[in-house]
Each structure stands twice: as C-alpha cells, then as structure tokens.
Amino acid sequence: QAVVTQEPSLIVSPGGTVILTCGFSTGTVTSGHYPYWFQQHPGQAPKTLIYDTTHRHSSTPARFSGSLLGGKAALTLSGAQPEDEAEYYCLVLYAGVPTFGGGTKLTVL
Amino acid sequence: QVHLQESGPGLVKPSQTLSLTCTVSGDSISGSNNFWSWVRQPAGQGLEWIGRIHTSGTTNYNPSLKSRVTVSLDTSNNQFSLKLTSVTAADTAVYFCTKDPPGYWGQGTPVTVSS
Numbered sequence: 001q002a003v004v005t006q007e008p009s010l011i012v013s014p015g016g017t018v019i020l021t022c023g024f025s026t027g028t029v030t031s032g033h034y035p036y037w038f039q040q041h042p043g044q045a046p047k048t049l050i051y052d053t054t055h056r057h058s059s060t061p062a063r064f065s066g067s068l069l070g071g072k073a074a075l076t077l078s079g080a081q082p083e084d085e086a087e088y089y090c091l092v093l094y095a096g097v098p099t100f101g102g103g104t105k106l107t108v109l
Numbered sequence: 110q111v112h113l114q115e116s117g118p119g120l121v122k123p124s125q126t127l128s129l130t131c132t133v134s135g136d137s138i139s140g141s142n143n144f145w146s147w148v149r150q151p152a153g154q155g156l157e158w159i160g161r162i163h164t165s166g167t168t169n170y171n172p173s174l175k176s177r178v179t180v181s182l183d184t185s186n187n188q189f190s191l192k193l194t195s196v197t198a199a200d201t202a203v204y205f206c207t208k209d210p211p212g213y214w215g216q217g218t219p220v221t222v223s224s
Contacts, residue, residue: 036209036212038156038212040156045205045214045215045216045217046148046156046205046214047214048211048212048213048214051209051210051211051212052210055210055211057211057212058211089155089156091156091158096169097158097169097170097171097172098146098158098161098169099158100148100155100156100157100158101155102155103155103156
C-alpha cells in the first residue's frame, strides 16, 4: 500500500508564505485522488480547509489555497498568522481508500 | 449549518464490540450525494481513516480494519453508526464522524478499551 508523505515540520514567519505538500511514496498525486487538507489545533477536532484539490471549505480563510505541484498535492498559506500554527494533515484517495498523511507541524515564528 | 455529534460508550472491554453513533443535523443523510465517514486518532498520534458509507449505501473500509468494521446508515433517525468488533487496547482513540464533501467534522468522542 502506498504511503502518503508530508513534511514532518515547517517554519514560517508571520506574514510569510509556506507550501505544504502531500505525495505518494510511489507515484503521482492527481485530481483523481481528491486531495483534502485539514488543520488541527491541540485538543480540538480537525477542520477541513480544502477538498477536492482546490475547493475551500466555507469557513476557510482566503489565505489558504490548494493545488497540484510537482506531482504532489499542495497547500499554500500566504500571509501566515499566529493562529495558523497547528498540525496539518492531507487525505488522498488511493485505490478507493482514503488515506491520511502523517501530518506537518507548522510553526509560525 | 451542518452539525455532527458522536455518541457512545467511553469505555469498552477488550474483545467486545465498540459501537458509536453520529447524529446529523442541518442535512439529510439520505438526500445528498455524500460520504459519511469515521476517523480516529490515538492520543498524541495522527489521524487514521476507518471507513465510510455513501448515501447510496456503498461502503469502503480501511484494509487494516476491514474484517472488524461495519458502517451503516439509519435514515429514520438521520444517523450513521460504527461497529468495531474484537477491540484491543490499540483501538483506544478519539473517534470522529465526518461528512464529505466538503468535510464537516463532529467534535469527537474518546473511547478507551480497558478491562
């Protein structure tokens, strides 16, 4: 079974831009894998940021955007805010089975 | 606004069956082209996808749990449920229910497997 890969940790400066990626250990992520992105703060339930590659959830701030980049799904945060410090997970459909990545700890510093 | 709420026992004995219900408000589980899913998260760890059911009744399960998992719809009560059989301590986690797309989540319910 393919492993879904994410950067374990990233640091972004306040107001800065950062790109989180989500890939397969073997193969390319496409729109047909319907990538989702979630944000989770400690002790809280995850919140959906992006679904089906590029679609923002109704509650997602405009500074978050989803895309495909270099064979991976990508989440771009433009203009990072202190409240964006959190764990970020992707979810992709592989062989009909949704599979989470291991998560990226994003620090705003 | 769609709201999901998990409910069920917080403590289950080893080898028994874990049963959880997700009550949906603000949407009909039988009236839209959506997936109703279960996800879990052990303390301090990442998210694990468990399984889902489509409004048509089609189910998909995590291969690692497939032999023990059943997800079903209760359209009369606008709920869907999770059953996980033969539980062990490794099944201790916070369990979430979700609606996809676009991805609404319940607040989660903690379940401990212990005698």
